[in-house]
Amino acid sequence: MNSTMSVLRAAVLGTLLVGILALFSAPVLAQDADDDGLSNEQEAILGTNPQQADTDGDGLLDGDEYFVYFTDPLAVDTDADGLSDSEDPYPRVLTYEDLNGITTTEDSLLGPLGDLRLHQIVQIKVGNVITIDWTNFLNDDFTLRETDFIISFDFLDPSRQDYQGNGYYRPVAGENGETLMEIRLPSYEGIFEDVIPWPGNAMTISDWIYHLYSKPLEVGQTWEFAVFYHELLRWGEEPFFRVRAEIVDEVTVPIETRLGRREYRAYEVRAVFQHVTFNDPFFRAFLGENPELNLQAFITAGEGPQTQIILRYTTPFFRITPTKSVGFSDFMVQR
Ligand SMILES: [Ca+2]
Numbered sequence: 001m002n003s004t005m006s007v008l009r010a011a012v013l014g015t016l017l018v019g020i021l022a023l024f025s026a027p028v029l030a031q032d033a034d035d036d037g038l039s040n041e042q043e044a045i046l047g048t049n050p051q052q053a054d055t056d057g058d059g060l061l062d063g064d065e066y067f068v069y070f071t072d073p074l075a076v077d078t079d080a081d082g083l084s085d086s087e088d089p090y091p092r093v094l095t096y097e098d099l100n101g102i103t104t105t106e107d108s109l110l111g112p113l114g115d116l117r118l119h120q121i122v123q124i125k126v127g128n129v130i131t132i133d134w135t136n137f138l139n140d141d142f143t144l145r146e147t148d149f150i151i152s153f154d155f156l157d158p159s160r161q162d163y164q165g166n167g168y169y170r171p172v173a174g175e176n177g178e179t180l181m182e183i184r185l186p187s188y189e190g191i192f193e194d195v196i197p198w199p200g201n202a203m204t205i206s207d208w209i210y211h212l213y214s215k216p217l218e219v220g221q222t223w224e225f226a227v228f229y230h231e232l233l234r235w236g237e238e239p240f241f242r243v244r245a246e247i248v249d250e251v252t253v254p255i256e257t258r259l260g261r262r263e264y265r266a267y268e269v270r271a272v273f274q275h276v277t278f279n280d281p282f283f284r285a286f287l288g289e290n291p292e293l294n295l296q297a298f299i300t301a302g303e304g305p306q307t308q309i310i311l312r313y314t315t316p317f318f319r320i321t322p323t324k325s326v327g328f329s330d331f332m333v334q335r
């Protein structure tokens, strides 16, 4: 009897002790010793110093780098363009996951204004794996000046030879001084080469979202611009869409991070991609005579360009398969 009582008493005491310890340890776990917006526990996950508010010494607090700027709290110059995170107008590397599982994309905006480049590594998996390493040399409004890229093809079919090819888009002057673009595009069928008329303000399919991202945003703003789509050119279609975009609302968008789910305030953008000249019966059947593609994007609302982060956008994609197909790719920033 006595021994049962003492076992019970020990168990009750033990439970109490665990409860008391939990009471004390909970605030310890949530403690932010250096007041940088990350708890000591979160700093352990990220590898930052819990006793130092700015671990990499670039002038931005560890917590702000992770949650606000999307930069690396362990690197002075996240995108390695020679400008430190605090002085870089576009300091971050954005990794997008295609929610359809077809494409992964990593984007870095490099250089100061006047020498702006988008470095992009894209991997497209449609059975075959295509990897493209792009550098788009951009005007300050994100229209394209010229491009250099390397494309690697890893074919699923063992009877096809894998290959790697260099490509480019280079502006050239036409006979009457008009702007033309010389294009060399390694593709499934080999190298595609052409010279096409180029509207001065056109951007590529991967740059259109940055055109909006580079601006101060408010609900009600609209833009019109031309977007170039590579694959259409190879299939003999007019490669340009006319796009009209409008900021229609302010919304809240959830995003998963290594430190859990966070809600971000964002602008909702509606964009209409209009293409009037599909000649190919496949595209006409799929998209109609005068197709309008209605796309949606979310761009975080912040104080100035350093806190504007593209969260999510949808873009038309044209799968590169022997039987062409058309659809939409939905991209989201991953942390
Ligand atoms: Ca901290």
Ligand SMILES: [Ca+2]
Binding pocket: 034, 036, 038, 043, 048, 049, 050, 051, 052, 053, 054, 055, 062
């Ligand atoms: Ca810290």
Ligand SMILES: [Ca+2]
Binding pocket: 054, 055, 056, 057, 058, 059, 060, 061, 062, 065, 073
């Ligand atoms: Ca820092």
Ligand SMILES: [Ca+2]
Binding pocket: 077, 078, 079, 080, 081, 082, 083, 084, 085, 088, 090, 091
């Ligand atoms: Ca930088």
